[in-house]
Amino acid sequence: MKITMTEIMERALTGKICREREFDMTLYKRANELVKEYGISYDPKTPIPKDPGLANSVFKAGFQLFCELGAYCTSTNRIISFSEDEVKEALKYAPAEVWFGEETDRKALTPRKPEDKRPPWCFLGAAGAPVSSEQILSSLVEGYAKIPQINSVTTPALTRVRGVRIRPGTPLEILGTMETVRIAREAMRRAGRPGLPIMNAVATATADSSLIAVLNREYGLRSSDGVLVGILAELKTNFGQLNKVFCTKSFGCRVVGELGPAYGGYAGGAEGTAIVTVAEHLMGLMIYQADCYLSFPIHAIHTASSFREVLWVKSVSAQAISMNTNLLTLYLSYIAAGPATEMALYEIAAVISTDVVSGANIEAVGVAKAKYEDRFTPMEPKFSADVAYAATRLSLQDVNELVKNLLSKYEDKLKNPPLGKKFQELCDIETGRISNEYIELVKKVKRELADLGLEML
Amino acid sequence: MNGENLYVKLKNAILEFDVEASQRVAEEIVRSGADPLMAIKEGISEAAKIVGEKFESGEIFLTQLMLAGEAMKSALSVLLKALPSGTKVAKGKVVIGTVQGDIHEIGKNIVAALLSANGFDVYDLGVDVPSLKFIEEAERVKADVIAMSALMTSTIGVQKDVIDALKSLGLRDKYIVVVGGGATTAEWAENIGADGWAETAPEAVNVISRLIEKRGRRT
Numbered sequence A: 001m002k003i004t005m006t007e008i009m010e011r012a013l014t015g016k017i018c019r020e021r022e023f024d025m026t027l028y029k030r031a032n033e034l035v036k037e038y039g040i041s042y043d044p045k046t047p048i049p050k051d052p053g054l055a056n057s058v059f060k061a062g063f064q065l066f067c068e069l070g071a072y073c074t075s076t077n078r079i080i081s082f083s084e085d086e087v088k089e090a091l092k093y094a095p096a097e098v099w100f101g102e103e104t105d106r107k108a109l110t111p112r113k114p115e116d117k118r119p120p121w122c123f124l125g126a127a128g129a130p131v132s133s134e135q136i137l138s139s140l141v142e143g144y145a146k147i148p149q150i151n152s153v154t155t156p157a158l159t160r161v162r163g164v165r166i167r168p169g170t171p172l173e174i175l176g177t178m179e180t181v182r183i184a185r186e187a188m189r190r191a192g193r194p195g196l197p198i199m200n201a202v203a204t205a206t207a208d209s210s211l212i213a214v215l216n217r218e219y220g221l222r223s224s225d226g227v228l229v230g231i232l233a234e235l236k237t238n239f240g241q242l243n244k245v246f247c248t249k250s251f252g253c254r255v256v257g258e259l260g261p262a263y264g265g266y267a268g269g270a271e272g273t274a275i276v277t278v279a280e281h282l283m284g285l286m287i288y289q290a291d292c293y294l295s296f297p298i299h300a301i302h303t304a305s306s307f308r309e310v311l312w313v314k315s316v317s318a319q320a321i322s323m324n325t326n327l328l329t330l331y332l333s334y335i336a337a338g339p340a341t342e343m344a345l346y347e348i349a350a351v352i353s354t355d356v357v358s359g360a361n362i363e364a365v366g367v368a369k370a371k372y373e374d375r376f377t378p379m380e381p382k383f384s385a386d387v388a389y390a391a392t393r394l395s396l397q398d399v400n401e402l403v404k405n406l407l408s409k410y411e412d413k414l415k416n417p418p419l420g421k422k423f424q425e426l427c428d429i430e431t432g433r434i435s436n437e438y439i440e441l442v443k444k445v446k447r448e449l450a451d452l453g454l455e456m457l
Numbered sequence B: 001m002n003g004e005n006l007y008v009k010l011k012n013a014i015l016e017f018d019v020e021a022s023q024r025v026a027e028e029i030v031r032s033g034a035d036p037l038m039a040i041k042e043g044i045s046e047a048a049k050i051v052g053e054k055f056e057s058g059e060i061f062l063t064q065l066m067l068a069g070e071a072m073k074s075a076l077s078v079l080l081k082a083l084p085s086g087t088k089v090a091k092g093k094v095v096i097g098t099v100q101g102d103i104h105e106i107g108k109n110i111v112a113a114l115l116s117a118n119g120f121d122v123y124d125l126g127v128d129v130p131s132l133k134f135i136e137e138a139e140r141v142k143a144d145v146i147a148m149s150a151l152m153t154s155t156i157g158v159q160k161d162v163i164d165a166l167k168s169l170g171l172r173d174k175y176i177v178v179v180g181g182g183a184t185t186a187e188w189a190e191n192i193g194a195d196g197w198a199e200t201a202p203e204a205v206n207v208i209s210r211l212i213e214k215r216g217r218r219t
Helices: A005-014 A020-037 A052-069 A084-092 A134-145 A171-190 A208-213 A239-251 A270-286 A308-324 A342-357 A379-391 A396-413 A436-451 B003-015 B019-032 B036-056 B062-081 B106-117 B131-141 B157-168 B186-192 B201-215
Strands: A071-073 A078-080 A098-100 A107-109 A122-125 A152-154 A226-230 A254-259 A292-295 A329-334 A361-366 B093-098 B121-124 B145-149 B176-180
Touching: A005 A078, A005 A239, A020 A052, A020 A270, A020 B062, A052 A084, A052 A270, A052 A308, A084 A270, A122 A134, A122 A379, A134 A152, A134 A171, A171 A208, A208 A239, A226 A239, A239 A254, A254 A270, A270 A292, A270 A308, A292 A308, A308 A329, A308 A342, A308 A396, A329 A342, A342 A361, A342 A379, A342 A396, A342 A436, A361 A379, A379 A436, B003 B019, B003 B036, B003 B062, B019 B036, B019 B062, B036 B062, B036 B106, B036 B201, B062 B106, B093 B106, B093 B131, B106 B121, B106 B145, B106 B201, B121 B131, B131 B145, B131 B157, B145 B157, B145 B201, B157 B176, B157 B186, B176 B186, B176 B201
Parallel strands: A122 A152, A122 A361, A226 A254, A254 A292, A292 A329, A329 A361, B093 B121, B093 B145, B145 B176
Antiparallel strands: A071 A078, A098 A107
16 A cells, blocks of 8 residues: 555654664665675776676665665654565556656656667756856746757756845745746747746755745646655655655645765765665655656765766666666766866766666756856757767667766866856857857767767767 | 884774774873873874875765764873863864755765864754854854855855854854855855855865964964
8 A cells, every 4th residue: 555644754753763873874884784795896997887687786785775774854863664565565556657747748757778779858957056147047948948859847046036145945935936937937938848847846945835835836836847855865854855745746746756875975985875876766765755766876075976986876776776666767967067168078978878878867967066156058958968869879888988988088177177168158148049169069079979989960 | 002002003993983992092092101192193183184085085985984083082082181281182163064944964074074083173063053053152162163064056145144143243253164065166155255165075174274274273
């Protein structure tokens, strides 16, 4: 039987009491014991391994970790736990397709497998990067909606409303969220894609109160959009996140379980992080009753996804999930370099081809770590979609060779990446037209990538 | 066992992340009459340096870093009691937390663990910390530094609120204020009047060390 939110709350209120630090330490210890028990080993020479045995072991270890540990509720300092049978049944009946969007833009998100020839779902845009003005937000979203491969939009985050900087959990955040949705819808309509779903729901709304306030078709989200609800690092949640889940479900909207396991964090190295990535998918299934998942393994210190170790985590965890379940998973990446740099395009080629060949759908893309205001354009998600479609023609071995080549071009610059240029320097705000200089740079890199086996031309 | 051997033993216990052994060796050092200040320099500080290097190079991870910090604290608590009163050992007192409305902890925890491992007294307020709590805690413990983390673009504004509150209360010059976290930049830190900013946790330790060295400790 389906476990209801009332039962989740009962477990959160009556589960085993535990200090948070003890939970963190147990997670690290147990994850690393399981790494040894299952013989899981990271090989830096093969960042994108083709090894079904390895992927299956990562899945089994992640499953065991979640069943043994459960998840930690920071609001009650208790553990929410599930039996193996409960997790197995939930996996068996997890939705194998979920529909998003409206009218001509309505489409089903479906699971993929490693080396799947079908193109991935392309969830495109800014990945919540900050934008300084409503005009730039509007121009950006119109640009995203014009990308032919787009299936859903990830909006930028407004940092100010009417000139006042937004504060979390305040009317400013609610207003900023409403404004983001209104501007994004108008921009998508101008591009002829009024039914495209917004799936980052929306980056401006971080507090539960702000998100719940905009679950309103008149001035906010539609039930055909998606709502991201984050898992706290690692394997944790709180009442604020559960409030979001309950209201989103009651509104009839799809919950996208969001997980960002940190390489070098509580899970330890690459092997432990891969196992925790699987376990957090299961947590999303059991506690958030997620319809689909957004996973972004990330470097704990340098906050990018394009590091060699993180690429391995992405690949083996996506293979583990897609080979062993029907869970609808999208992988998101943050790259270190900024727009209009060769390095950014190399990083995008590496992260997107890794996700696609490993059996994931994609969200693209956090540029310059998605932290600098206006330092992104519609070109990077467009380039990501081109890479994604091209990567469906490659095998895991092909992508492994490609990624090794790309790493040799950018790996030494990851800790001090070029930040590139701002939207205002690369695009005409009125027309959204991208500069010739940037278009030529992309053409040049596409020619280089074609020589490496990734044919986009 | 002579003093030098005991200092090496202490260093090794910390590098093995063994909290209980670190405390036991510290007690042995005090009992043997060896110099506790030298034990701190040769044992704890040396271990801290190695731990920091190993973390940066990816040889060890957050949990080991936290355990090393605990091991150092347990040894230090024993050795400090054996020092003449008034001897300054800690490099400075840092009140740290993730700002109100933001529940991200890993980056802040790495900075806190690295600071502890490098000999700072760290007062970690956790996540979602109300703005005035930073100031109240800094006043209570006579801190040198207030360090604030914010990961979200919608929460970095709270860093400015804390600095504005310090100004309103006439306390701004009393504290070194540093900011960091995923959504922050050097430009942001300058705009809100912070004294320092760091992109990564290891850099944060360097920035805080430099700022304290420049201004001197409060207590």
